[in-house]
Amino acid sequence: MWGLQVQQSCCLCDQALEDRDHLFLRCEVSEHLWTLILRRLGYGRFFFHTWLAFVTWMGDRDSVTPLTLRRLASQATIYTIWTERNSRLHNNVSSSPAALFKKLDRQLKDIILARSNRKAFKGLMQRWLATE
Incomplete structure (x- = not known):
C-alpha cells in the first residue's frame, strides 16, 4: 500500500511471524517481561496465550492485585513492548528484558506518584513495591 518493505518476523525474537498475540504475549522477550511484571504484582508464573485471556x-477482580494497578501495569507493559519493537525496527537499538523492566518500574512509580491523591491510586505504590 505505502510501498514499504515490512519484515514479517518478530522484531524482538526473529523466531515467529509477528502478530498481536505473539508480539505482546508469546514472544520470549515479552514473556520474560511479563514474568517480571506478574511477579511484582504478586502472581505466580503464568502466561497469556491469547489476547482474550489477557483482556479477561x-x-x-481478584484478591491478589487491585484492578487499577493491574490495568496500569498492563498498559505500560504493552506500551514498553511496542516502543522496544519500534526501537529495534527503526533505530537498530535493543534493550534486555531486565532493562525494559527497570524503565517500566520507574514509569509506573512516576505515574502512581503523580496521581497519589486520587482515590483509585491510594495504596498502589505500597502494593507495587510489596514484592520488590
Missing part, C-alpha cells in the same frame, strides 16, 4: 485477566 485485566477485567477480572
Whole structure:
C-alpha cells in the first residue's frame, strides 16, 4: 500500500511471524517481561496465550492485585513492548528484558506518584513495591 518493505518476523525474537498475540504475549522477550511484571504484582508464573485471556485477566477482580494497578501495569507493559519493537525496527537499538523492566518500574512509580491523591491510586505504590 505505502510501498514499504515490512519484515514479517518478530522484531524482538526473529523466531515467529509477528502478530498481536505473539508480539505482546508469546514472544520470549515479552514473556520474560511479563514474568517480571506478574511477579511484582504478586502472581505466580503464568502466561497469556491469547489476547482474550489477557483482556479477561485485566477485567477480572481478584484478591491478589487491585484492578487499577493491574490495568496500569498492563498498559505500560504493552506500551514498553511496542516502543522496544519500534526501537529495534527503526533505530537498530535493543534493550534486555531486565532493562525494559527497570524503565517500566520507574514509569509506573512516576505515574502512581503523580496521581497519589486520587482515590483509585491510594495504596498502589505500597502494593507495587510489596514484592520488590
